[in-house]
Amino acid sequence: MTLQKTRLLLAGAAVSALLIACGQSETKSTTTADQAKQTETVNLPDGITKVEEVKAKSGDEVVIPYTKYTLANGLTVVLHEDKSDPLVHVDMTYHVGSGREEPGRSGFAHFFEHMLFQGSENVADEQHFKLITESGGTLNGSTNADRTNYYQTVPSNQLEKMLWLEADRMGYFLNAVTQEAFEVQRETVKNERGQRYDNRPYGLLFERVGEAMYPEGHPYSWSTIGYLEDLDRADLNDLKKFFVEWYGPNNAVLTIGGDIDKEQTLEWIKTYFGPIPAGPEQEDPVYEPVTLEEDRYISMEDNVQLPLLYMSWPTVHANHPDEAPLDVLANIMGQGQTSLLYKNLQKPGLTVQSNASHGCREIGCTFTMFTLANPAKVQQLGDLEATIRESLTEFEGRGVLDDDLTRVKADIVSSLIYGLESVSGKVSQLAAYETYRDNPNGIGDDIARYEGVTKEDVLRVYEQYIKDNAAVIMSIVPKGQSEMIAQEDTWERYERTIPDTSGESDDFEWSLPVDPEGFDRSVVPPSGENPTIKAPDTYEFAVGDMSVLGAQNTEVPTTTLQLRIKAAQNYDPLEKVGLASLTAGLMNEATTERSAEEISNELDKLGSSVSFSAGDTYTTMTVRTLTENLDATMAIALERLLKPKFSEEDFARDKDNAIQGIRANKKEASVTASNLFNKMMYGADNPTAYASSGTEETVEAITLEDVKGFYAAHYSPKIASVVAVSDLGEAGLKSALEPLTAWTGEDVSSVEMNAFPELNGGTLYFVDKPDAAQSEIRIGKRALPYDATGEYYRAGIMNYPLGGAFNSRINLNLREDKGYTYGARSFFNGDEKAGWYRAGAAVRADATAASIVEFANEIRQYHDSGITDEELTFTKSAIGQSDARAYETPRQKLGFLSRMATYDLEPSFVDEQSDILQGMTKAEIDALADEHLNLDDMIMVVVGDKAKLYDEIVELGYDVVEVDANGNPVE
Structure with a gap:
């Protein structure tokens, strides 16, 4: 879709619903001479000056309506009215x-x-x-x-x-x-x-x-x-x-x-x-071009699995005229499956990931290309550097294609529209534009500058900023493998020069606000009348064998839907865990009709996405698009769903990448801790006890025939359903989904989980991670399967003041009082068949044992004494009023529909939850804490540096068992 066509889309359905109805602002603008000026109807308080009021002056202008004011002390205020949600x-x-x-x-x-x-x-x-x-x-x-x-x-x-x-x-x-x-x-x-x-x-x-x-x-x-x-x-x-x-x-x-x-x-x-005095006047920062006389090679060894090569050139600054063409160049070089880096590095399997970007800050931008090498195919990062430089040369000969410009411009406009799906998205854009440009009305300027980019512009900025220019080139390689770096370092870190500032910090003055007489600022303002909160209206219909659960969202001209197939990792053979995930990944590759690159190109030009993923129990196809392009996007989605190619080339690359990703995750202490905890909960006999990506051994065992077999056996409309949120009504969505009736399939038998292992409560399982600066702690037990209005829901309420909120007991203790961690939480997690309770955090290494003690003390105290009256009031208020934020965006509405579809719920379940919440008593919560938070029933998993921590942890008195990352005892 051309940029002009996209703008006309906004001019029609979108401007009235998206940009004007949200605000209903009177218009008085100083940004363009021909925008209408109307009499200000708002009575301005003394000391506040109106600067401008802006809305679209005609049908083809894209704006977020706002009014801008200033206070006498210099504060700038930007207001945007949006009555769509309370x-x-x-x-x-x-x-x-x-x-x-x-x-x-x-x-x-x-x-x-x-x-x-x-x-x-x-x-x-x-x-x-x-x-x-x-x-x-x-x-x-x-x-x-x-x-x-x-x-x-x-x-x-x-x-x-x-x-x-x-x-x-x-x-x-x-x-x-x-x-x-x-x-x-x-x-x-x-x-x-x-x-x-x-x-x-x-x-x-x-x-x-x-x-x-x-x-x-x-x-x-x-x-x-x-x-x-x-x-x-x-x-x-x-x-x-x-x-x-x-x-x-x-x-x-x-x-x-x-x-x-x-x-x-x-x-x-x-x-x-108003009474707050102004601070010192500040000047905007001054841009000074940065140039490098020659390439600067730097390197480091790190606790990584995949070697990284990062090449970065200094360019311009944010909002410079050349920022837009450099962004287009980055897209051509390394964004998506149409890019040159994908073609030359990722598709051949030389890299697991590759990307190009043009990151801009106020006084400096950098053009960057980076790759994560596949160590099975790349032994020296200099080879990848050579391929990247050859790709730049290839760009010179290839030039800029018409599709390149169309893709980038469609992406810019669709991203802007998606960013307007929430009031926070609109406010964030207004705030950023005002901060950096002194003009909140920046969307139209951005569209115009990308619309104006020509092929000649892109080639010019390549010649000016990249070709034959010096860059910083960094290699990060696994420890002990310095021979892999791209080139010997040509630049060394300097010893920083620290100015002597002793005594300077004592030299400053400041003034307190002078409030009007009688105004008591210490009084917390009261809340206004509670807003009316209503869950989305829903509708249902059938498309072939599938049920569709939908909701209308008229605030933005977009459609987001998920086709959910109830078969995923839970159907993986134990010896081939990762099969569902690998199958879903291959659904994103080539079809029998087109290559992955061709499909990617078409989706990008539409500003749409179609992607498959697999979780524990559902394989999901997610579609996101501007509604005008829904039919075209659904045609691509259907092609991917019904005509996957499953080529040997795609399979070999994706399988190799999956194995490399599993190896890389072993370097992450947080991943190790969570994976081991899950395995302890569900046991080695259940596929969902493992990470969805599988293990090295199980993925290595998967064949292409296994993938084809999983698709044939489990991708069936008989076990599929759709949830959708669109500005279309029921009839319009039903028409758009009609092509799905072409999908046919057989019944799929259900699968049950095997028996869970017995937990050795009071046992602490320790995994050694040498030289770790932090330790990962997980504490928990098996608990309840999901129930929207049963004990699972009530248990979540019970846990909220213990570990569910920022100011919960656990987080206030470990983060705010002790400074042991960046954040600590606890929560219940459950699905249809099983669930667990878990508390955890990443903590400072030297505070590992102390953190375990504090976790245990907080859980024991809550188990023994329960909730306070103040905490109960806080919990009811916090959870109850949060519903005002629950249904704002299409993604939030989609989550609501997914929950209804998964657990066969009526929309009224939210009202039942509200009644349960308000009716909860201290006695009920105390009983739940007594039942579910017995620390003696819980196990602990700790991942940290044995040499520094082990003796101190043993002294805590738990039954300590050292295991490897898979849970096998270490002799």
């Missing part, structure tokens, strides 16, 4: 990230992301999470090189409370921050670095490349999380000074979308944010 999304973005830090003071921005959740003058420690969670909301924050944002989605009656919380940490944070909170969060950040960087395969890739790419002292030369030594060197005053410098209202954008009353919202904003 919720609001609040985003506070500060124009500060790691790129505003100074040498020797890295990681401050990310540290503040953590610190600003720790309470302020009028918000107690841990109260921020508690207030939002018990309001039925969800919250988080994120930091990148250029900005930090805090965001929450809550029922619409909670908006005033969210504004109070955001304003209090902006204006009243410094007086409340304590040395204790500072130290705990410093440990939490260290745990995060250990979990995501130091203890993770390839975790140091981007840090090392950044050091080599940018000059010393450049703000992109260090990672967002920063260096541990900088965090260790920082003191509380350093952080306070950084806060005063960057977290003022004049360096922030407050964006709110959803079911809001604009006039009331502005009154609240004035009340809570």
Whole structure:
């Protein structure tokens, strides 16, 4: 589909339903001269100035309707009305990230992301999470090189409370921050670095490349999380000074979308944010081109299975005119099955994965190509580098095809539409555009600049930024295999120059807000009237042998559906576990009619996707498309479903990749711990006790005839059903799915699980992972199969204050109080036939034994004493009000339908759950805790460094058994 055609689609069904009805805004815009201007109907509070109001001025313009305001203190406010669901999304973005830090003071921005959740003058420690969670909301924050944002989605009656919380940490944070909170969060950040960087395969890739790419002292030369030594060197005053410098209202954008009353919202904003004084004026960062005189080869050995080659060229900066053609070049080189890297590296089986991308930040972009080598076919990464360079040369001769431009432009537009399926998606776009461009109305500009890319542009940027230009080339190889690197290092990490900043952190001034007389900011705002929450209306019909369960979603012109075949890993022979997964993977390859590349090209031009996957009990075909392209996309889906080619070439490649993936997963402590726990729960005699990908031995045993046999025996409409969410009504969807009647098949006999093994409660199974910076802990037992309104549901409610929420007992203890982990949780998990209860976390290595003690103490105490009255009130409020967020997006609606279809539920089950929740008593929850949380019935799995931990763990008094990753005893 051409870009113009896509825009006309939006002009018709989409603009009215997607872009205007969500807001119903009056229009007054300063962005284009010919947009209509109307009289402002909102009474503006004193001190708030309206900047502009924007909606589509004509049928072919794509916008998210918004109104933009400023406060006297410099705060920018962007409001978007969306009445489709009873919720609001609040985003506070500060124009500060790691790129505003100074040498020797890295990681401050990310540290503040953590610190600003720790309470302020009028918000107690841990109260921020508690207030939002018990309001039925969800919250988080994120930091990148250029900005930090805090965001929450809550029922619409909670908006005033969210504004109070955001304003209090902006204006009243410094007086409340304590040395204790500072130290705990410093440990939490260290745990995060250990979990995501130091203890993770390839975790140091981007840090090392950044050091080599940018000059010393450049703000992109260090990672967002920063260096541990900088965090260790920082003191509380350093952080306070950084806060005063960057977290003022004049360096922030407050964006709110959803079911809001604009006039009331502005009154609240004035009340809570208006008195906060402006911070120092900040200049936008200055872009300085980065050039490399020659290729910089760097390398490292890591605890990995698959060697990695990463090549990165410096280019331009975000929003530069050449950003768009460089994005198109990246698509041609290494995105999807139409790309040159796929053709030259992945399809021949030389690599397990390959990709090209053009990542942009505010003052720097990089064009990157990377591969994960297949060690069975590649012994030296220099060979892959040569193939990549040959692929670039091939591009010169091949040039840019018409389909290349069509694919990329369709992807841009479809991605924008999919991004508008949630109010959080719309708010996030508005906030980002305003932060980086001072203009929330950036969607039309983005479409226009990609629409304007020509073949000549793409060739020009290749010549200018890539051809014959120097790059950073990094090799990451398994430990002890340095001979595999692409080339000897030509660049060495420097010893960082740390400026002497002693005493500087004491030199800063700041002012508290001066509130109007009589205004008591310490009072938590009340909640508004509870919104009306309604599960989606559903309809049912049959297509051939299959039942279809559907729901209409008129907010976006898209269709998402799943065809669910009730046969997957549960049908795998024990000696060939992984067969269902490998079969599903091959369904994504060539058909008897077309190659995988041809199919991929057609789907990309439609802005659609069709993919197969296999879980424990269902093989699923997932289809996502713009509704205008539903018929064309369903034709491709039917071709994949009915005419898989199952070629020897595809099979050999996919099987080899699966084996390499299994080997790579053995390097992940978290995967090892979870896989071993599952095997302990369900036993070696059940295929679903294993990872769905299988084991090296079982996958090695699978033949192409096995795949063909699994498809013939189990891919049948007799055991299939469809769930779908579309802007089409029932009749329209039924017509679109009619081609599925061509699918025929036989009955498939059901399969039962074998008997489960006896659990040796009180046993701790230890797996040695030498040199691990963190340990993985799993504690649990077999429990209940899924039941939407029975004991399983009630048990989940019981567990919520123990380990189900951020501010649960377990997480507050291990993360917030002790600083042992980045996060700890517990939960019940079940399907139709079985289930288990599990608590777990990745913890700091030196706190492994202490963490086990704390886990055990929390579980025992809850088992013995049960829930408190305060926790019961909190749990009912948090779970009950969260339904306002449950049905917003097509994906959420699809999950609701899938649950109904899987467990044969009526839509009224959500009302039954609500009644059960509100009727739960302390006595009932205490009884459930007593029954299901006896620690003596539970086993423990710990994966960590034996040399450092084993003796201390043995001293805890459990029956400790050392096993390998498969659960076999180690002599």
